[in-house]
Amino acid sequence: MILSSNNISSHSKTDLHVLWSLQVFAVVAGSLLVLVIGFILRESWPALSRLGLTRLFTDPGWFPTEHSYQLTPIIGGTMLAACGSILLAAPLGILSALFCHFYAPPLLGKWYRHMIELLAGIPSVVFGFWGLVVLVPLVASWHPPGPSLLAGILILTLMILPTIMLITHSSIAQVPSAYIHSATALGLSRWAVIWHIVLPVSRIGMLTGVFLGLARALGETMAILMVCGNVVQLPSHLFDPIRTLTANIALEMAYALGHHRSVLFMSGLVLMGLVLCFVSVAEALRHKANHAIAK
Amino acid sequence: MDDTQSTSELRPTQEKAPGFQSWRPYQSAQQCCEPSTHFQAENLSIVYRKHLALQNVNLEINKGCITALVGPSGCGKTSFLMSINRLTDLILGCQVSGRLLINETDIMAPFTDLLHLRRQVGMIFQKPTVFPFSIRKNLEIPLREHGMCDHATLASSIETSLQQVGLWDEVKDRLNQPAQGLSGGQQQRLCLARAMVLSPEILLLDEPCSALDPISSGIVEDLIVSLRGRYTVIIVTHNLAQARRIADYVALFWAVDGIGQLIEHGPAHTIFQSPQHELTSAYISGTRG
Amino acid sequence: MLSPSNTIGETGATLMVWTAVTLIATPFLWLSGDLLWYGWHQLSINFVVSVPQNAGREGGIGPILVSTGLIMTVCMAVAMPIGLGTALFLSEYTQNDQVSGRLIRGSLDVLAGVPSIVFGLFGNAFFCQLLGLGFSILSGGLTLACMVLPILIRTVEESFRAIAQDQRLSAAALGISQRATIQHILLPAAIPGVLVGCILGLGRAMAETAALIFTSGYVDRMPTSLMDSGRALSIHIYDLAMNVAGGNSNAYTTALVLIGLLLIINLSASWITKKWTTLNQLPS
Numbered sequence: 001m002i003l004s005s006n007n008i009s010s011h012s013k014t015d016l017h018v019l020w021s022l023q024v025f026a027v028v029a030g031s032l033l034v035l036v037i038g039f040i041l042r043e044s045w046p047a048l049s050r051l052g053l054t055r056l057f058t059d060p061g062w063f064p065t066e067h068s069y070q071l072t073p074i075i076g077g078t079m080l081a082a083c084g085s086i087l088l089a090a091p092l093g094i095l096s097a098l099f100c101h102f103y104a105p106p107l108l109g110k111w112y113r114h115m116i117e118l119l120a121g122i123p124s125v126v127f128g129f130w131g132l133v134v135l136v137p138l139v140a141s142w143h144p145p146g147p148s149l150l151a152g153i154l155i156l157t158l159m160i161l162p163t164i165m166l167i168t169h170s171s172i173a174q175v176p177s178a179y180i181h182s183a184t185a186l187g188l189s190r191w192a193v194i195w196h197i198v199l200p201v202s203r204i205g206m207l208t209g210v211f212l213g214l215a216r217a218l219g220e221t222m223a224i225l226m227v228c229g230n231v232v233q234l235p236s237h238l239f240d241p242i243r244t245l246t247a248n249i250a251l252e253m254a255y256a257l258g259h260h261r262s263v264l265f266m267s268g269l270v271l272m273g274l275v276l277c278f279v280s281v282a283e284a285l286r287h288k289a290n291h292a293i294a295k
Numbered sequence: 296m297d298d299t300q301s302t303s304e305l306r307p308t309q310e311k312a313p314g315f316q317s318w319r320p321y322q323s324a325q326q327c328c329e330p331s332t333h334f335q336a337e338n339l340s341i342v343y344r345k346h347l348a349l350q351n352v353n354l355e356i357n358k359g360c361i362t363a364l365v366g367p368s369g370c371g372k373t374s375f376l377m378s379i380n381r382l383t384d385l386i387l388g389c390q391v392s393g394r395l396l397i398n399e400t401d402i403m404a405p406f407t408d409l410l411h412l413r414r415q416v417g418m419i420f421q422k423p424t425v426f427p428f429s430i431r432k433n434l435e436i437p438l439r440e441h442g443m444c445d446h447a448t449l450a451s452s453i454e455t456s457l458q459q460v461g462l463w464d465e466v467k468d469r470l471n472q473p474a475q476g477l478s479g480g481q482q483q484r485l486c487l488a489r490a491m492v493l494s495p496e497i498l499l500l501d502e503p504c505s506a507l508d509p510i511s512s513g514i515v516e517d518l519i520v521s522l523r524g525r526y527t528v529i530i531v532t533h534n535l536a537q538a539r540r541i542a543d544y545v546a547l548f549w550a551v552d553g554i555g556q557l558i559e560h561g562p563a564h565t566i567f568q569s570p571q572h573e574l575t576s577a578y579i580s581g582t583r584g
Numbered sequence: 585m586l587s588p589s590n591t592i593g594e595t596g597a598t599l600m601v602w603t604a605v606t607l608i609a610t611p612f613l614w615l616s617g618d619l620l621w622y623g624w625h626q627l628s629i630n631f632v633v634s635v636p637q638n639a640g641r642e643g644g645i646g647p648i649l650v651s652t653g654l655i656m657t658v659c660m661a662v663a664m665p666i667g668l669g670t671a672l673f674l675s676e677y678t679q680n681d682q683v684s685g686r687l688i689r690g691s692l693d694v695l696a697g698v699p700s701i702v703f704g705l706f707g708n709a710f711f712c713q714l715l716g717l718g719f720s721i722l723s724g725g726l727t728l729a730c731m732v733l734p735i736l737i738r739t740v741e742e743s744f745r746a747i748a749q750d751q752r753l754s755a756a757a758l759g760i761s762q763r764a765t766i767q768h769i770l771l772p773a774a775i776p777g778v779l780v781g782c783i784l785g786l787g788r789a790m791a792e793t794a795a796l797i798f799t800s801g802y803v804d805r806m807p808t809s810l811m812d813s814g815r816a817l818s819i820h821i822y823d824l825a826m827n828v829a830g831g832n833s834n835a836y837t838t839a840l841v842l843i844g845l846l847l848i849i850n851l852s853a854s855w856i857t858k859k860w861t862t863l864n865q866l867p868s
């Protein structure tokens with residue numbers, strides 16, 4: 001930090017040039033967000049101004065060719081998939097973080113963590129492909145048709161679990177060992193130490209992980225596109241196919257024109273709004289956690 | 296406040312020193328201290344955000360002499376040194392007011408060439424701060440940046456400066472090895488060499504021996520003494536015995552109500568034998584501070 | 585009187601933890617086993633260099649690798665200078681509480697959270713249509729560059745901030761200019777961090793599909809220029825799996841290649857980090 005700016009009085013011309021060019025880069029990088037939001041807005045403007053937001057909920061259904069753009073089932077499907085996967089991934093992720101810290105023999109714990117890191121590195125298209133080839137037939141053999149909300153939830157669980165597990169893992173690592181030692185010295189059992197000390201102390205970190213996981217689940221495209229069946233409907237049970245906002249965009253962008261295209265951009269805007277909400281909650285939590293540690 | 300006045304008695308009556316480059320070579324301790332002002336602070340105050348760290352310092356420092364700054368912790372000695380080469384500019388929220396004259400040029404003027412100023416005023420920090428490169432590169436970077444590109448000259452300057460600090464024999468076979476591999480004392484001497492390789496006129500030493508063992512500290516101290524006459528040295532030290540051994544002049548800083556002030560300034564023997572201010576006598580006799 | 589410790593609860597908890605771990609490890613091992621099992625036997629030099637035939641059911645992935653390489657090159661060539669410059673600006677010229685720094689950092693943080701499909705939409709509207717680049721490698725690379733910038737800047741900035749302030753002060757005390765301080769002292773010290781940032785960004789770009797579908801396109805011919813449409817590895821997998829009946833075996837092999845590349849990328853990042861931290865712990 002700090003080659004402070006009032007130091008510019010060093011006459012060196014090159015220093016000024018360096019500062020200017022760095023400033024240009026920084027302005028470019030900083031204005032990127034505005035550019036992205038601006039363009040999504042610009043493209044969705046026709047739909048926003050002519051159709052308005054209400055038509056997304058009041059139209060008879062999603063029939064772009066007949067200018068009927070109801071997004072309710074799609075938004076519903078997105079929410080169901082995301083919430084379902086978080087319900088599975090949160091406990092699994094937290095339990096695996098606990099496993100690494102308290103249950104696993106040291107070497108196994110390390111290997112397990114590496115495995116989770118590898119899992120985090122697998123591209124979503126590969127998850128989708130595997131889901132399509134292995135998971136979907138499996139679900140189908142249990143209850144046809146196969147491509148379904150359930151398959152989507154399972155794949156998403158695998159994908160967001162590393163986020164939750166790794167963040168929880170590091171927030172557990174920050175629990176002062178003195179707490180754990182003194183709790184153990186009081187004769188508390190392992191699970192009692194976890195339940196009464198570790199989990200409460202690291203709860204903010206865990207929540208951060210859950211919200212980031214939720215954001216990731218909402219924004220996920222490829223995997224869900226490949227395993228969910230992409231039928232526009234509100235599912236009545238777990239084995240019904242669904243379509244999510246992201247899948248809808250990916251499927252229809254290629255040929256969408258006019259209002260249809262504009263509505264797709266608008267759904268992108270809605271998606272971005274949702275995701276950014278969760279991300280900012282997570283950021284606020286992280287901030288709070290850092291604050292608590294600083295104290 | 297009366298005591299800051301006493302410094303005015305030291306103000307030389309003779310003509311001031313001429314240009315930068317014309318200092319006379321070292322002859323003897325006595326002669327070097329023939330008062331010709333090299334550096335002068337007038338009404339210097341330093342503020343960190345809201346906190347006044349140093350107030351109204353008036354101090355003159357003579358060419359070719361070793362001036363020791365002493366005083367308890369937190370009285371603004373480091374801040375004073377940093378203002379001399381305007382490193383205070385780099386500290387967030389730090390403001391310096393007053394005048395600082397080097398050879399009568401005000402270095403606080405808005406268009407001062409800072410690179411030139413810092414070349415002219417070398418500085419060593421309390422903790423050795425070598426760059427994480429080879430020993431040679433540590434010395435080469437400043438030289439190259441100040442326009443010396445010729446390989447032969449570079450090599451000879453490096454050798455001379457390392458010899459000056461007595462490091463040459465210890466490191467001549469490992470010039471290309473990382474400087475962090477040196478011991479603390481060697482690192483500090485490397486920093487000194489790095490500052491001296493630019494042949495500055497003024498050397499600011501901020502507790503150069505505080506992180507060193509007695510032997511290395513002795514080596515560095517001898518080195519500083521050998522600089523007398525060639526460089527104007529301003530050294531901060533907590534070690535009064537060291538100040539007594541090496542300093543020509545001593546300036547005592549003190550934090551009065553949390554605000555740093557110059558209490559007394561004068562020739563070393565006067566300060567140590569007949570201090571004017573009661574704080575000074577208390578400090579050097581060890582009853583205060 | 586205290587009751588004896590609750591051994592049933594304890595056992596239950598242990599059981600629960602181990603069950604969870606098994607539940608997670610199984611699909612992971614299954615997935616990687618599947619990829620290796622079905623992908624490995626087809627993997628050969630020939631597969632890597634030859635052109636896809638019969639919509640990708642047969643043949644290899646030569647042109648697709650080339651397209652991927654070109655997209656990554658464009659992406660990094662754009663993202664690296666901007667990222668490095670911004671990171672330097674943020675770490676050297678702004679303080680944490682300064683408005684400009686806060687704005688830029690905040691907007692990058694938000695950008696990092698934007699889902700990749702939205703980047704795809706943006707790239708399609710901005711690069712393909714407004715700038716008239718069409719479905720091309722250039723559009724795809726530029727879109728990915730926008731996407732990886734936040735992670736790149738964050739990593740690089742952190743590595744600059746990790747350099748001790750003493751170094752900057754002593755450089756300044758030697759009268760070394762800011763340009764030279766950056767060039768000779770900060771950059772060399774931060775190079776590993778810069779590399780790691782770039783590698784992480786590259787990994788993120790390589791794994792990306794959704795942002796590329798409607799920016800770089802589907803064409804699986806060998807690209808002749810940056811304005812050609814080119815198919816990335818991830819899109820190839822998607823296409824084989826979804827649109828080509830009987831493309832599974834080639835999809836497996838392509839997935840194996842993609843994961844192999846990503847693994848190399850991530851391993852080299854962690855190798856550099858490790859090397860760097862051990863170097864920094866040099867005796868001093």
Ligand SMILES: Nc1ncnc2c1ncn2[C@@H]1O[C@H](COP(=O)(O)OP(=O)(O)OP(=O)(O)O)[C@@H](O)[C@H]1O
Binds near residue numbers: 344369371373555
């Ligand atoms: N970067 C800074 N920000 C805010 N206040 C500072 C800063 N540096 C120094 N100060 C304050 O200025 C005063 C003088 O500090 P300075 O470092 O100059 O003291 P010092 O005499 O060198 O002490 P020591 O002998 O311990 O090195 C102290 O009260 C200190 O708290």
Ligand SMILES: [Mg+2]
Binds near residue numbers: 372373
């Ligand atoms: Mg100090």
